[in-house]
Amino acid sequence: MKSSIVEPLPTDDDIIVIEHVYKSFGQVEAVIDANLTVKRGEVCFIFGPSGGGKSTLLRCINHLEKPDSGIIIVDGIPVSDAKTNIDLVRAEVGMVFQLFNLFPHLTALGNITIAQEKVRKRSKEEAERIARELLERVGMPEKADVYPDQLSGGQKQRVAMARALAMNPKIMLFDEPTSALDPEMIKEVLDVMLDLAKEGMTMVVVSHEMGFARAAADRMVFLEEGRIIEEATTEELFASPKEERTQIFLSHIL
Amino acid sequence: MAVTTKTEERESKLIPWTGRLADVPWWALIILLLGALIVYFFLISPTYQDALLFLRAGVRLTIGVSLISFFLALILGLVLGLGRVSNNVVFYTISSVYVEVVRGIPILVLLIYFAYVVTPLALQFLNWLGTTMSGSLAIGPLVGLADRLADLSIQDVEMTVRAIVGLAFAYAAFEAEVFRAGIQSIQRGQMEAARSLGMGYFQGMRYIILPQAIRRVLPPLGNDFIAMLKDSSLISVLAVRELTHLGKLNRARTFRTFETWNTVAFLYLVLTLSLSVFVKLIERRMAYEE
Numbered sequence: 001m002k003s004s005i006v007e008p009l010p011t012d013d014d015i016i017v018i019e020h021v022y023k024s025f026g027q028v029e030a031v032i033d034a035n036l037t038v039k040r041g042e043v044c045f046i047f048g049p050s051g052g053g054k055s056t057l058l059r060c061i062n063h064l065e066k067p068d069s070g071i072i073i074v075d076g077i078p079v080s081d082a083k084t085n086i087d088l089v090r091a092e093v094g095m096v097f098q099l100f101n102l103f104p105h106l107t108a109l110g111n112i113t114i115a116q117e118k119v120r121k122r123s124k125e126e127a128e129r130i131a132r133e134l135l136e137r138v139g140m141p142e143k144a145d146v147y148p149d150q151l152s153g154g155q156k157q158r159v160a161m162a163r164a165l166a167m168n169p170k171i172m173l174f175d176e177p178t179s180a181l182d183p184e185m186i187k188e189v190l191d192v193m194l195d196l197a198k199e200g201m202t203m204v205v206v207s208h209e210m211g212f213a214r215a216a217a218d219r220m221v222f223l224e225e226g227r228i229i230e231e232a233t234t235e236e237l238f239a240s241p242k243e244e245r246t247q248i249f250l251s252h253i254l
Numbered sequence: 255m256a257v258t259t260k261t262e263e264r265e266s267k268l269i270p271w272t273g274r275l276a277d278v279p280w281w282a283l284i285i286l287l288l289g290a291l292i293v294y295f296f297l298i299s300p301t302y303q304d305a306l307l308f309l310r311a312g313v314r315l316t317i318g319v320s321l322i323s324f325f326l327a328l329i330l331g332l333v334l335g336l337g338r339v340s341n342n343v344v345f346y347t348i349s350s351v352y353v354e355v356v357r358g359i360p361i362l363v364l365l366i367y368f369a370y371v372v373t374p375l376a377l378q379f380l381n382w383l384g385t386t387m388s389g390s391l392a393i394g395p396l397v398g399l400a401d402r403l404a405d406l407s408i409q410d411v412e413m414t415v416r417a418i419v420g421l422a423f424a425y426a427a428f429e430a431e432v433f434r435a436g437i438q439s440i441q442r443g444q445m446e447a448a449r450s451l452g453m454g455y456f457q458g459m460r461y462i463i464l465p466q467a468i469r470r471v472l473p474p475l476g477n478d479f480i481a482m483l484k485d486s487s488l489i490s491v492l493a494v495r496e497l498t499h500l501g502k503l504n505r506a507r508t509f510r511t512f513e514t515w516n517t518v519a520f521l522y523l524v525l526t527l528s529l530s531v532f533v534k535l536i537e538r539r540m541a542y543e544e
Contacts, residue, residue: 119451
């Protein structure tokens with residue numbers, strides 16, 4: 001770890017610190033030497049070609065994937081430390097999945113209340129009050145008693161966001177939240193995310209929605225073949241990407 | 255949709271009567287007819303009525319044994335099933351060895367083994383435990399318990415109890431596999447979502463995975479319950495006075511082989527058919543759209 005002596009120590013402002021993280025699946029190296037810090041209140045946008053390790057890196061943050069080596073510190077807690085109770089960290093880090101992963105045996109309301117009751121130990125009444133407020137906020141108060149299978153993709157993803165927000169997370173992770181949606185439903189999900197960004201939520205977003213990045217991201221990270229190729233502010237990256245591979249990728253999708 | 259339905263309706267009138275005959279549930283009609291015939295025999299024949307009265311207690315015991323054994327098998331099976339999907343090597347290994355060994359032995363052999371080998375061994379152990387306790391560390395209320403254990407004899411364990419335990423242990427292996435399959439059929443994302451919300455592994459199992467898995471495995475569990483009810487006839491070799499054993503006794507008592515086994519078979523059928531209707535009702539109540 002000789003490089004960490006040279007690098008500035010993480011300050012209180014850095015809510016996520018990722019240092020020299022490696023992760024491979026068998027022969028496939030998904031993440032190679034990733035270094036990244038996210039500041040409190042920042043929206044960090046990770047993009048790049050499919051299979052480039054974006055999701056794996058994101059999932060390392062709340063330890064859904066266990067890194068092979070490296071350090072990840074979330075809000076001052078080292079998540080890859082064996083002594084850390086990972087459940088306590090995860091309760092502070094909300095996650096939204098590409099395929100929603102709503103609980104099909106529970107209503108929209110039940111999806112949002114279950115972890116509040118079982119993890120946050122809130123009373124049923126309080127959990128339901130919070131859940132209804134959040135359903136209001138994502139624009140679907142009338143769907144409280146509906147089961148996930150009766151919701152559209154966009155509605156499912158908004159319930160999933162409400163479910164994560166109900167835990168009052170300090171950080172929200174988004175793993176391609178709009179990739180499984182029909183085009184006409186993407187906006188309703190992005191609108192909720194934009195609101196969240198405006199309210200100052202710390203967000204790490206893996207996505208192909210460059211429009212969202214332009215509107216809300218503070219910083220952009222380009223990831224290809226497991227490596228972080230370029231990292232810059234949103235203005236810089238759109239105006240003048242330094243790396244050639246970033247330029248090629250942007251020219252393909254913009 | 256409405257258009258196709260209309261066409262189908264119109265076409266159905268054009269189907270020849272032979273085609274429409276094929277749609278009648280003949281199997282149900284035949285079963286009903288046979289049932290009616292047998293009930294008729296019961297009503298007119300004193301031999302059948304006598305057999306029925308004699309076998310009544312056996313039906314009660316068969317139902318009781320099956321219910322208790324299956325309940326125990328479900329609990330043990332769930333624990334073993336959780337072991338089969340566990341990352342804990344010890345838990346996984348114990349469960350796997352149990353399932354593989356017990357599944358590979360005929361139930362009849364298992365029942366005899368439990369009744370005549372495991373039970374005496376367990377008793378010897380309890381006797382030894384009682385003697386040791388009263389000799390050394392029996393204090394206060396433990397004295398009574400120690401003496402009780404030391405005085406236990408093999409006659410104290412009824413054959414019915416041994417049969418119930420044997421059946422439960424035998425079927426637990428099958429239920430473990432049913433639960434394992436059900437748990438593994440739930441998408442990985444469900445546990446990930448639960449964990450991402452801060453739930454522990456067991457919370458995720460209890461509140462998210464198992465409620466879905468158990469709904470999914472209700473049909474195979476229902477099948478196994480019916481299979482166990484039938485297999486409970488095997489405990490007649492332990493001289494437990496359930497339906498099949500009472501059938502043997504009735505034949506020996508009356509020499510009416512034909513009527514006796516007709517009645518026994520009919521009673522089993524009534525039990526299993528009503529059970530399968532009951533299982534269907536539960537499945538329909540528990541069903542939800544996925």
